[in-house]
Amino acid sequence: MHNKLVKFVQEIYETKEFIPLHAPTFTGNEKEYVNNTIESTFVSSVGKYVDQFEHQIEAYTGTAKAIATVNGTAALHTSLYMAGVKAGDLVITQALTFVATCNALYHMGAEPVFVDVSKVSLGLCPKALHAYLEDNAFINNDGLCQDKATKKFYRAVVPMHTFGHPVELDELIAVCVKWNIALVEDAAESLGSFYKGQHTGTFGDFSAISFNGNKVITTGGGGMVLCKSFDDGMHTKHVTTTAKVPHPYEFFHDEAGFNYRLPNLNAALGCAQMEVLPKFLQQKRELAQQYSNFFAGSEFTFFTEPDYAKSNYWLNAIICPNTEMRETFIKETNAQGVMTRPIWKLMHRLPMFENAKRGQLPISEWIESCLVNIPSSPVNNG
Incomplete structure (x- = not known):
């Protein structure tokens, strides 16, 4: 299979040179x-492209306010x-x-607590979350969620939309409520x-997007906070810009x-990338369909978007039959110039998180042992 995939990927990208992930x-x-931007000299944190990029993200995602960040x-x-x-x-x-x-x-000095993921999304599993809280948490007299053993507060739940596949948000929100x-x-x-039909990152009060060089669109380095409330968004903008109170020349920071x-400079790149985002997404969906057809009927399972979602297919992924076949697959494809990699x-x-509290993680461990990412760059063949 690895030899067939190498040939298939080389044909898709029309090259026998190294093909990155x-x-x-x-x-x-x-x-x-x-x-x-260079000609304007406004290359740092003040300039028209920062505002323009934030407005483009607001319009595309439907969030009330988007705040650009350095990563x-x-x-x-x-x-x-x-x-x-x-x-x-x-x-x-x-x-x-x-x-x-x-x-x-x-x-931040906060402690992660690890809960299992779902086979449906590769992201946080609402059933596992519910079971963990039932076993380990209670609601105190003030209505706050505390840990039974340590009495520490459970302050947030952070699901990740793994490889761009949306998690089961309705069910997760119900547990959080x-x-x-x-x-x-x-x-x-x-x-x-x-x-x-609703963009990811617009369900929580605050959410984070990345524009690293390997994302669907890039600003080189960069990120964005999505805020459900406009007022919260304005406060977020204030906090991320040193909490400086506007004044023509004095420096006063109120928090x-x-x-x-x-x-x-980075925002300028992002503005241009947003203009071609729809094309990138269409190319990536077409690539995912080609992979799905390629792996159909084989021992390898191509991971497809959940029924309730439309995914960007940021990184395409396959599930290998076992760890031994995964290792062979990764070794042989990379040796032939087609980059593949295991999941994190x-x-x-x-070492820094080995003592963190956690529930049972059978699905996470299975995915860790068998998943491989395969080349996913948008294909531009004219």
């Missing part, structure tokens, strides 16, 4: 907008901060995630993904803030 694509006004981790950190997460709090997320999700918690816990979506990978502003190691296997 996901490369940025620049086919529009990127050079023009970046050059405009996706900064966007997630800000989202958690604005949702009320504090040092010593417990935040439930998935062990099957990229480390940035947990790094944001670590640097029952237990009075904030929902913060890690939508880093899911620009262009919709849950029952502790972050310097998480996205440079205008589960977070509790990393």
Whole structure:
């Protein structure tokens, strides 16, 4: 199968040179907008492209307010901060995630709690979340959710839309409402993904998107906080720009803030990329369909979007029959110049999170042992 896939991928991308997992694509006004920014000298945090990029994301996702940040981790950190997460709090997320999700918690002094994922979405499982809380939490007299053993507060639930596939949001929201816990979506990978017709990242009060070089669109480095409330969005903008009170020349800051502003230079790139996002998404869906047809009837299962969702298919994934076949597949494809990779190691296997509280993780462990990502860049064959 690995030899067949190598040939298939080389034909799709029309090259026998090295084929990466996901490369940025620049086919529009990127050079023009970046050059405009350089010529204007407004290359840092002040400039027209920052505002324009935020408005483009607002219009596309339907969020009330979008706040550009320097990267996706900064966007997630800000989202958690604005949702009320504090040092010593417990935040439930998935062990099957990229480390940035947990790094944001670590640097806040909050503790991740790992719950299993769903076979349907590869993201946080609402049934596993409900079962974990029933076993480990209680609602106190103030209506807040606390841990039975440590009495620490469960402040937020952070599902990640893994590889751009939306999680089961209705069910997760129901659990969060029952237990009075904030929902913060890690939508880093899911620009262009919709849950029952609504864009991911617009369900929680605060959510985070990433524009890293390997995402569907890129600003080089960059992120965005999506805010359900316009007023919360304005406060978020204030907090991410050092909480400086506007004044022609004086510096007065009315609360502790972050310097998480996205440079205008990066935003210019994002504005151009947003103009071609629909084309990228269509190309990626066509590629996913080609992969689905290719693997049909084989021992390998191509992961497709859940029935309730329309996914951006950020990174295509297959499930191998077993770990041994996965290892052979990865080794042989990479040796022939077609990049494939395993999914991330589960977070509790990393030294800094090995003592984190967690539930049973059978689905996460199975996916970790068998999943492979395959080349997913948009195919531009004219």
